[in-house]
Amino acid sequence: MIINEIQDEIVDEFARFNNWLDKHNYLIKLGKDLPSMDEQYKTEKNLIKGCLVKTWFYSEFRDGKVFYYMDSESILTKGFIALLLRIFSGQKPEDIERADLYFIDKIGLKEHFSPFRANSLFKLVNKIKSEANLYKINKSK
Amino acid sequence: MNEIDYSNFDVKKIRNDFPVLSQKVYEKPLVYFDNGATTQKPKIVIDTINELYSKYNSNVHRGVHYLSDQMTRLYEEAREKIREFINAKYPHEIIFTKGTTDSINLVAFSFGEAYIKENDEIIISEMEHHSNIVPWQMMCQRKKAKLKVIPFNDKGELLIEDYKKLISPKTKLVAVVHVSNSLGTINPIKQIIEIAHQNNIPVLIDGTQAIQHQKIDIQEIDCDFYVFSGHKIYGPTGIGVLYGKEKWLNEMPPYQGGGDMIETVTFEKTTYDIPPAKFEAGTPNYIGAIGLGVALDYLKNLGMDKIQVYEKKLLEYGTKKLSEINGLRIYGTAENKTCIFSFLLNNIPPYDTGVILDKFGIAVRTGHFCTQPIWDHYRVDGAVRASLAFYNTFEEIDYFCEVLKQIQKMFY
Secondary structure, three states, X not given: OOHHHHHHHHHHHHHOOOOHHHHHHHHHHHHHHOOOOOHHHOOOOOEOOOOOOOEEEEEEEEOOEXXXXXXXXXXXHHHHHHHHHHHHOOEOHHHHHOOOOXXXXXXXXXXXXXXXXXXXXXXXXXXXXXXHHHHHHHHHO | OOOOOOOOOOHHHHHOOOHHHHOEEOOEEOEEOEOOOOOOOOHHHHHHHHHHHHHHOOOOOOOOOXXXXXXXXXXXXXXXXXXXXXXXXXXXXXXXXXXXXXXXXXXXXXXXXXXXXXXXXXXXXXOOOHHHOHHHHHHHHHHOOEEEEEOEOOOOOEOHHHHHHHOOOOEEEEEEXXXXXXXXXXXXXXXXXXXXXHOXXXXXXXXXXXXXXXXXXXXXXXXXXXXXXXXXHOOOOOOEEEEEOHHHHHHOOOOOOOOOOEEEEOOOOEEEOOOOHHHOOOOOOHHHHHHHHHHHHHHHHHOHHHHHHHHHHHHHHHHHHHHOOOOEEEEOOOOOEOOEEEEEEOOOOHHHHHHHHHHOOEEOEEEOOOOHHHHHHHOOOOEEEEEOOOOOOHHHHHHHHHHHHHHHHHHO
């Protein structure tokens, strides 16, 4: 499925909720349902720097696609991670790099992605894109 | 203390003095429970700053002209107000700094240069803010000295017998927090100081979380240094205080060099001015200092004794209400504490609790509050902290507890 189709799907899912409380309840559900990352990958190296809440990230490049693995101590953050994984994991690096993440605006939870928020998901999105960029460069070498 | 009549302590009226408090966030009335991080400013402080920049701005201690003279007078009057507020002996024992962190770094550097040698020891406690740990670690590294740590029990009370055992002929300074920013514990600083002084050891008290909650009498406490930040006592940001006993300030070398701290300068040799100028290099934050003086006037007018009684009522009420919530664990249950509630709600990550509270208009802090060793003690990564001030109300506590119960339902 292409990135924008998945984003539209997420936007539709959130359209069911008409208040922030239900949206957050849904995020909590997504966060709880997301399997934890294998403990061996929860290393210092894979910790995202500058987050108030411990959040881990690593990626792999297989068969021309990027696979992401993320986890967080925060259930809410895990909820967002579940959305980001759904959108990006298994996509081609060039598609990831040029993706416009419009779902964030449309689901009405933009404040969580603010670059100024202490536990910014903005950092995760940047990391997703910069890793994709690295794989793209390595691929073309 | 409870005999003090605070019946004319009209919180509704007092809240009107703080413009920030009347706003809504996410369409909900703001409940500001993050006073440990910074306190809100009464309108009189905001207006003073505005007026000073609008009508009087001029550098202090420099000009011969009217404006400079006026500003210098106001700046030195602010110093006197602070002296009076904490009942220090002399105004020149009051040094204006950027804040607590700056004050402690000043002492760690200047005291360290004057008195600390290899293998000397500094005593701090397990419940210090990072700002009362890291400057000493840096000093110890520089001087090859050692840091010793007073432990606390699970209620969050310092173990005084252990403290006594830590004291040795090598101990050169004790630096302890008056009130813990994470646990709310009010430490028995008079006893701590007496024990140190019996051994001729000077003591620095970090009063950042104490001075806004109770009357401080420096001469009665008899500490050697007392530090606090202006923004945590309803004053402006970027201004802080270092109280130092005259003897130490006279003997300690300056921390920073620059304008206004010198007597004479030649390329061969510079001689320094006497305190406080010796420790106030460069243009000081004179408008911040004057603003702080106005904040202290405001508190004096309300009455620190009344503030203390009212906040004690908030503490008792909040402790009772929070204890009624199943699955809520309070960290910091000392007999003697201020209105700070650090807690965990079941196994809900503190960050998540904070994010949802925010959506309900409630401002708290989550994480380790710059006191990681405290959370290592309890073997948790951090907590949620509600820190209250005299403008908070019993109704806000009720709302807060209702929202916490709702958050529990969201996660379970």
